[in-house]
Amino acid sequence: MSYLVLDRISKRFGGFSALSNISLSVERGTARAVLGENGAGKTTLMNVLFGLYRPTEGSIQIDGKAVSFRSPADAIINGVGMIHQHMHLAEALTVTENIVLGLGGLHSPLNLRRHSAKIAALSERYGLAVEPDQPVWKLPIGMRQRVEILKMLYRGAKILVLDEPTSVLAPNEIDSFLERVKALRDDGTTILFVTHKLDEVMRIADAVSVMRHGQLVAERDIGHTDVRQLSRLMVGRDVEPVRIPRLAAPGDPVLECVDLVARGERGLTALDRVSLTIRQGEILGVAGIDGNGQSELAEIICGLRKPESGSIRAGAAEITGLGVSARMRGSRIGFVPEDRHGTGLVLDHSIATNFVLRSFRRRPVSRLGLINARFIAEQARRMMKRYDVRSRSPAQPARELSGGNQQKIILAREIEAGPEILIVMQATKGLDVGAIEFVQRKILEARDRGVAVLYISTELEHVAEVADRIAVMHRGRFTGEVLPGQATAEHIGLLMSGLSVGEQR
């Protein structure tokens, strides 16, 4: 009998079936990769295993014993630990506090010093270096992830679920991270590794389960498969990268930023003298790990944030002092924000209203302050058709749409407003292959119409697919600029972790 058995697990949300009939068994001390596209149901399945969601049907057995988790607390007692993609740490508390949280009786004194020593021993044993007395918000993202792992090991996790753990790491951090995970496995920990990255599957897993649309479509031993086969299994067909040959050479510079400096949330420097130029009909890609100043850069250019110093020019005009509206209308800057739910859309409003989110105060959407509901409805119908937004009606709340359809609304609104400059941030994050293709095609089409595009993404492969030039960001600076196809991923990875080319040898 296998160590961990998931038996015919199904999970439905309302009428939507997120997981159907999934069975999975994993041997003790092995690493199982769970491979699938965004939206395939991998994380849902893992959340069921960790007690975050309760399965609609099906059962779980660990070490031959049937278990039923009503909460993560139950899962932890049964030796299951999960490292979430977006870390579940209390930022204001210290590393040690986060790790000992929830351990021991309520009345037990904390005795943080004793715990600190034990944590230090554990972290040394697995090579997971942390700073026990620092509050979490001061730590770099890689260290936070190590804290998460220690947190689970410290409470005796025998089964470790890792949900897209490398998505927050730089390429060269990934290597050492994967080594740590292997060491844990060799030490007898059972690993479930959720990812959509094929190379990681090949490097770390003993076996791989492939998911698609909430179903388990294949299971392979790693020795009996290869990247090409896995890719086909994951997507369901062969994928060809989007490539639209460019029609014309880039024109005159449209957007010029000089020496932008900005501070982030806690007063730390977020942008450190960043300069860039984008020409008409050109896409400048910005690659980098999340949180290295990309958000601040995008927000400053579209006017949501004020720089401490530096200047921005759009065409011939100096726009540093202008607000969001003026840049949107006067300088024709479009912006697809990273935060789709909180910024790009008002989820409780209809699709139709979201199409006019940035134009409803002006003609033709409203006249003398009165809103023209008929115009809004007609425009919505038109845009939904052109951008293939699938929904019951334009009156449906944006909340009820899939991520891909939500992104199409934003993209439609920003592109159809006829921008000269388009800032696109994390446009493909969390979308399935079809939607990614669609989004990229629309952006490339805009470029061919002469729009200057700033394409910011943490997904390097997507940046490489659309960009004419790639600038790499690290700690608020551009560490280098490369041409797609002329630089290796390894080279870009080094730039992403802040090493300039000269330092790498």
Add this chain to the structure above:
Amino acid sequence: MSFLPDISLIAVLLASGVRLATPIGFAALGGVLAERSGVYNVGLEGMMLWGAFGAAAGTYLTGSPVAGLVAGVLLGAVAGLLLALLCVGLAVNQLVAGIAINLLCAGLTAFLARALFGLAGGGTAVSGFASLPVPYLSGLPLIGTALFNQDPLVYMLPVLVAVVTICLYRTQAGLRLRAAGESPRAADSAGVNVTAVRYVSLALSGAFAAAGGCHLVLCQVYIFSEGMSAGKGFIALAAIILGRWHPVGAVVAALFFGLCDALQLQLQFSNPLVPYQIFLILPFAASLVALVWFNKGARQPAATGMVFDREAR
């Protein structure tokens, strides 16, 4: 009046300041617990009133102020649980739920007080706690009366502050409470039952606020009257912010407001020609000014005010 008021006047001022600060201090302590666990308790005012009624009713029915105190505190805990049911259990907006609690407590106590104590609600005085001078120390100049010749509830407050502080920062229970307020998601995935933590802390919060109300009845005026909390629960909300969500800080802020109140009373007596209402404004204005002045840099627990729903993102 001379520019340097004499020592005895200051001693009187301090003593009455400490007394008047005590109900605010209890309520603020309760508020700190609630907000640290992630729930705004705008219902402090109502819970205080509820506790005051409980104290009066309990004492009236049994003749014992101790029983009154117990009754008041228990009723406060019940009100806290009701708030928890609304905003933790049913996910009602926390401000809405707190305001609802205030209105319920105001309405119910007005009705029940008339039903119980007879006409006009003000009729019946109850017995209370006498002050207990601490030998030797109560004779100290300036601070003797203020700190060592007070009623038992005044002495209880610093003890409770110490207990709460130690629990909050030195025990697993306190760590769970703080984590529930900072990041319920983190607490949840570390195996902490966030819902249970918030229920318990709101029950305690209600009990503390009610203890403040008990002090009003059992140690200050010995009678229940409609709306007698008179905004002290709202001042406590300001004290929480000024105290930076720390038990000690909140109670020190409460002490400041109590002193303002005492000063106000003294000014009323020493200036009979000026309409007294102008002085009544003092504690409220002080709270407001203090909020404006010290708000900068105040960082409340990150998740306070938010509903925690495990399956939502």
Add this chain to the structure above:
Amino acid sequence: MTRLRDALVGLRVVMAVAVALGLGSLLILVTGADPVKAYAALVHEALFDYWGLSNTIVKTSPILLASLAVMVPLRAGVYNIGGEGQIYMGGLFGTLASLHLPALPSMIAIPSALLCAMLGGALWAGIAGLLKAWRGINEVIVTLLMNYIAIHVVSFAVSGPMIASGAPYPYSDEIPEQYRLPLLMPQTDAHIGIIFGLVAAGMIAFIFARTATGLSLDIVGKSPRAARYAGLNVKAHIVASMASGGMLAGLAGGIEVLGLKYRLFHLFSPGYGFDGVVAAFIANANPAFAPLSALFLGALKSGASVMQRAAGVEGTVVDAIVGLVVILVAGSLAWKGDLLGGLIEGFRLKPTSADQVNPTERQS
């Protein structure tokens, strides 16, 4: 779809009110009186008696305006619990205007005095709006504290600088004839203030539903970040909505003086500002429902006075009922169908299905 949901929400509120009245009858029973008799007396007095009805209308007007004073800022996501203080400031400014403006004809006198009252409320509420927008200070605490300050300021004014000569209690001089509101029902206290309330409710309902301003407020309230992205000035919306709320509450204070009291009294508002919060609750913050919920509260308050005579029940039972209504309505807002199940599940962590984001968003 949404209309159906609105109807269900409305029904839920009606049920919550019914349950509260039921619990209220228990309270009446406990005091040894007959609840049926008590309620019958209340309803008759409040709605079917000429004098009683006029009294109901007198009480409904300020409650209606005060509830709108909550709804407008709430649309922008700001909680105005300071209606009571704004009513006092409106009363103060309205009285000052009536006493000190020259003897104008009523057609000019009344609007100018009421405008002053609105200005008073707007200034008072605007302070809270400014503190919220620029210093991030919790508006609930600020408006609550400012209530007390306003009440004491008026108290001070009428017992000192404004006190009528020879007055035994703190009140001001009487305002001149031409500043007094015309009566709606002859021989009674019922003045035309209710019309102001109804017109305001209609206007606000229209603004919310049909205008760009209404949509702006709603976007600011639902998602301030999206509002900034849309090019809206979030801070200005917060301050303006708060000041507009204050204007409405100030108007309530103004008509209370110009229509009913004809003087400024110490403690002249018996908590209309808080009743307005309750009315806004019951109406689910929908201005179209505000007249109904205000009428409900006005009738309760006006009928309460006869319950003692007719059924031997303390009129304060009405306060208790109002409290119960609020709690039950607040609870019912979260209720998604199965009440008992909801209560039990409340102790576990279960999602509330209507609030779920799209399930496809929940996956990796």
